[in-house]
Amino acid sequence: MLRPSLSKPRWAGWLPFYIRGRCGRSPNLPRYFPWIERVSEGLSATNIRYPFLAYDTDWLAFAHLVIAVAFIGPYLDPVRNKWIISFGLIACAGVLPLALIAGHFRGIPLPWRFVDCSFGVFGSAPLLLCRRSILALEKQSLSHRRGARRGRHRRQSELIEL
Numbered sequence: 150m151l152r153p154s155l156s157k158p159r160w161a162g163w164l165p166f167y168i169r170g171r172c173g174r175s176p177n178l179p180r181y182f183p184w185i186e187r188v189s190e191g192l193s194a195t196n197i198r199y200p201f202l203a204y205d206t207d208w209l210a211f212a213h214l215v216i217a218v219a220f221i222g223p224y225l226d227p228v229r230n231k232w233i234i235s236f237g238l239i240a241c242a243g244v245l246p247l248a249l250i251a252g253h254f255r256g257i258p259l260p261w262r263f264v265d266c267s268f269g270v271f272g273s274a275p276l277l278l279c280r281r282s283i284l285a286l287e288k289q290s291l292s293h294r295r296g297a298r299r300g301r302h303r304r305q306s307e308l309i310e311l
Contacts, residue, residue: 227286244269245266
């Protein structure tokens with residue numbers, strides 16, 4: 150048996166209602182208002198008839214949390230865990246073809262697909278900055294290790310001379 154709160158969400162339809170209230174029937178109505186209205190109707194109908202489909206969004210949220218936990222590694226040990234930054238960059242690059250190809254087959258308007266693509270583009274910006282910092286840190290760490298080795302060899306040679 151469905152709980153009443155799941156049969157028809159209170160939030161369903163607020164965006165079309167808000168836009169129509171602000172613009173009315175004026176020519177200022179956004180060009181993609183029919184798409185927004187269609188999405189709102191689809192969500193309402195789906196939640197009424199098939200509320201279990203929303204369960205996948207719970208798993209999607211969980212997956213985002215798991216991926217976020219993985220990024221603790223570069224925070225704790227950036228050089229050792231730099232592969233996680235590469236993983237994030239690959240994921241950001243994967244957003245572009247997925248949004249453009251799958252969005253086409255799902256009937257998503259092109260400007261909305263570009264908005265989806267922007268998540269991959271803007272998501273890669275902080276990762277590229279992190280990658281650059283990690284590479285500099287790695288270079289500094291390697292030069293420090295080389296200096297320490299030279300010092301150790303010098304001390305050993307001094308002991309041999311004695």
